Amino acid sequence: MAFENPSRDRIKELLRETKTIAVVGLSDKPDRTSYMVSQAMQQKGYRIIPVNPTVQSVLGEKSYPSLEQIDEPVDIVNVFRRSEETVSVAEAATRMKHKPKAFWLQQGIYNEEAAALVRAEGIEAVMDRCIKVEDSILQPHK
Template sequence: MADLAEEVLKAANTIAVVGLSRDPAKAAHSVPAAMQAAGFRVIPVHPSADELLGEKVYRSLADIPEPVDIVDVFRPAREAPRVAEQAVAIGAKTLWLQQGIASAEARRIAESGGLNYVEDRCIAVVRALARIRK
């Protein structure tokens, strides 16, 4: 039986990535690039870039003009509760904190807002192991 993370990925198409990096050597760039290569729509959220991975960059989740399935977080755990609040506000389906990131407060906010919650797991590793492609 698949776990929640796999089920979330099977159902998702659009991933907003908070903290997508300009640096191709960083996981915050290579992981979203791998998800894009697997057929997911990746929407970058970054404070100053204009385009990343060939996609228009948005300054905040609230600026994204389309529905988001997963909000994938590449920011420090202390920022996760604020991102969780924004994910709830835009009606995202899942808040996903990348490997090495966990936050009890973000979990509480996400789950009380009706979102699925995944923490401390790499979205690209879960996708690869489950062989999920779009």
């Protein structure tokens, strides 16, 4: 059976329940999409936890080298990596100390194997959707 994203109603509910988003591949360069999207989400009240082994901090938050090193609850793992690199990120998400509610691949990123891995662990999967756009369209906090 082909992958289907959760319904718009479910995505709205997921975003409404979300407080903390771990962003894999978050760049500290303001001209990068990952930075712009994460900054916008932070401005909307979400806590952003950068996951990038090459930077110390981004957007005023300590950066972690890997998902497994985050020791606090994360609601969504938001991924800015190439599609072919997402299986290892999905595996890391399943090994986190606190299991996230969702594994979110940004617009243009799609990997059914990664989605199947997280779903097998009870983690929802969203693929090929921009979290900032979904949040803006669905306005879960109103």
